[in-house]
Structures are given as structure tokens and as C-alpha cells.
Amino acid sequence: MPILPRPRPTRAGVAAGSTLLLAGVALAFTVAQLLFVAPGLHLGWDESVYASQVAPHIPSAYFSAPRARGVSVLVAPLTLLTSSTLALRVYLAVLSGAGLFLALRVWRRLRPVPVLALAGVLFAGLWVTQLYGPQAMPNLWTALSGLAAVGCFLRAAGDRNDRRALVGLGLALAAAALFRPTDAVWLSLPMAAAGLFVRRWRRPALLAAIVAGLALGGAQWIVEAYLSYGGVLARLHRSSVIEGGLGWHVAIGDQLRTLAGGPELCRPCTVPWRHRTSAIWWFMTPALTLGGVLAAARARRLATSLLPALCGLSIAVPYLLLIDYAAPRFLLPAYALLAVPVADALASATRSVRPGCGRPPLLWQPRSSRCSW
DSSP states (O other): OOOOOOOOOOHHHHTSOOTHHHHHHHHHHHHHHHHHTSTTOOOOHHHHHHHHTTOTTSOOOOOOTTOOSHHHHHHHHHHTTOOOHHHHHHHHHHHHHHHHHHHHHGGGGTSOHHHHHHHHHHHHTSHHHHHHTTSSOSHHHHHHHHHHHHHHHHHHHHOTTOHHHHHHHHHHHHHHHHHOHHHHHHHHHHHHHHHHHSGGGOOHHHHHHHHHHHHHHHHHHHHHHHHHTSSHHHHHHHHHHHTTOOSSBOOHHHHHHTTTTOOSSBSSOOSOOOOGGGGHHHHHHHHHHHHHHHHHHHTTOHHHHHHHHHHHHHHHHHHHHBOSOBOGGGGHHHHHHHHHHHHHHHHHHHHHTSTTOOSOOOSSOOTTSTTOO
16 A cells, blocks of 8 residues: 555645634534424434433334434433424534534644535535434434544644544544444544554554544444344344345445435335436546545645545445445435545636646645635
């Protein structure tokens, strides 16, 4: 594996100004949910299962093997006080906006604020992101945790004195594991590989933070596996049976059928593929991701775009290749991570078409440049 350049905090990233722009993106995300999604949105079955675990006024629904307790923990402060569905929607819309802001802010030393804001708009602007923002479902929270985790990893790898990033890496992975333990493992694989094989990043502290985060977030799920299922392997096997048997199942076509606004769960996915133009952005995403990685490589910051791309692809693997059904929310963690290199590509393309730019476009140029933000 080639040695990647150390991700260094950039002057443009630090001096990009206030984080008000990021706060504006997060606020717009929350407002869009409150205006267009939350009103009249009733609780789905999965939401009822998660909420019932901590709601004192209703009996707990059956909690199957594939589920984890993260969503129940998230909604507990509200469900202990009220059974109002609208209150739950408002609560989650506000929390998801705050979560988006914090996840983007982690990257502020690695990107200028305008590029981060663009990444936030790309992710929060998806209909599926807005639909699940106010819902008691785990995928969006895994997405935000994963975005924060990769940013913390890059910061800790580039600055050995950044202990806050190291702690943040562990906490973000713990949050991801609390919501979806298996997703957290897939998310962490590229980071663990980078920590092992990239010479400048070969630090015990980085690997320890990854392991500690996964262990902390997955501890409850592991304990429950031994208490209720006979062990971790038995719980994984039971989860596989419930999900129809994990194996080689190419579900890319199934995901495409869900992109036009539904069905929210395509199982079995035998519906025709309608409104095919709605998938144009989906097909453009891999090309834009590659463009962002190449632009970052030209700017000598390959790692800061390549790692989120690899983590996004890794966390998408089980949902694209290992299950025989689909739901648009499954790929939210991948969309959040791929938004970073896609934003790099779009920012680089914007600079390249500006008049007076007589050199190859680079990301994060100094403010004095005619091609800067």
C-alpha cells in the first residue's frame, strides 16, 4: 500500500472564518424536516419497537436479534416525558441538525468551511436524509457518527498532540456501534488498515482508540448476545436468518428501485424501476468521488479525501452485495462519507472554470489567489 501524505491542518481551513455557515446548513436541515416531513408523519413499526423499550406507558415490543439499543437510548429523554409523536419528531429534527453541525465541525481543520458546507448541503439535501432525520431509526445516526469518526481519525493521525481528536474518534465509533454494531465494524476497517499499513500513521494510540470505541459502543449488544442468544456468533446467525440469509446477493438494482421515493423497504424487491431519472445523482456519485480524490491528490492531500471514500464504500458493502433486499436508508452512512470527496470535486471544478485561473485547479488555495473562495 503506498504511503499516503500526512493530513495537515490547512491555513485556509483554519482561517475560513466562522462556523456560522455550518450552523446555517444544520439549521436549514432542521427547518426542512419540520416543514416538510414531521407534520402528519406517524410512527412506523420499527420506530414503535425502539421507542417502546423506554416508554413507560406502553409494553415493550419484541426486540429481535439484528437490532441495537442506540435509538432507544436516543429517544429515552423524550419518551419518558410524553407519548406525543409530534414532540418526538421535533426532538429528533433538532437533534439531527445539531448532529450534522458537530460532525461537519470535526472537519474544520481539514477543510475550509465553504467546502464543508457544500458537503453538508449535498448530504442533508437528499430526500432520504430529510425523511429519516425526524424518525427514530438508526441509519442517520450511524452516518453522522461515521462522518465524525473519520474526521477525528484524520486529525489525530496528522497531529499527535491532538488528544481531543483521539478521544473523539473513540466516542464517535462508540456511538456508531451503539446504533449499528455491524456497520461500525465495516466503517472502522479502512481506518484500522490505514493505521496498520501507513507508516506515518502506525501508532498504537490510533488503533487503541478504534478498538476501545467499538468495544464501548458494542458492549451492551455483546452482553445481550450472551444473555439472550447464547453468544455473539449465535446472535449473528440469528440476525442472518431474520434478514433472509447473508451471502452473495447483489442488491444494487434493488437500491435503484427505492430511489424515487420508495418503497421504504423493498423486500422482496420485485417492483418495477420507475422514474429512472431520479437515479442520475446516484450514478454520478462514484465519478464525482473519484474526481474529488484525484483533486485532493493534486493538492497533496490525498488521504483526507481517499479515507472517507474508502470508509463510505466499506460501510456500503453489506447493503449492496450481501443482502437480498433494500431500503433507501441503508446507504445513509455511505452518502455522508462520500459527500466529502464529492464536495472536493465540485469545489475543484468551480475553481477550474473561473476566469484568470491559468494553472491546474487545486483545493484550498490561499485567499490571495484569484481562484480561492
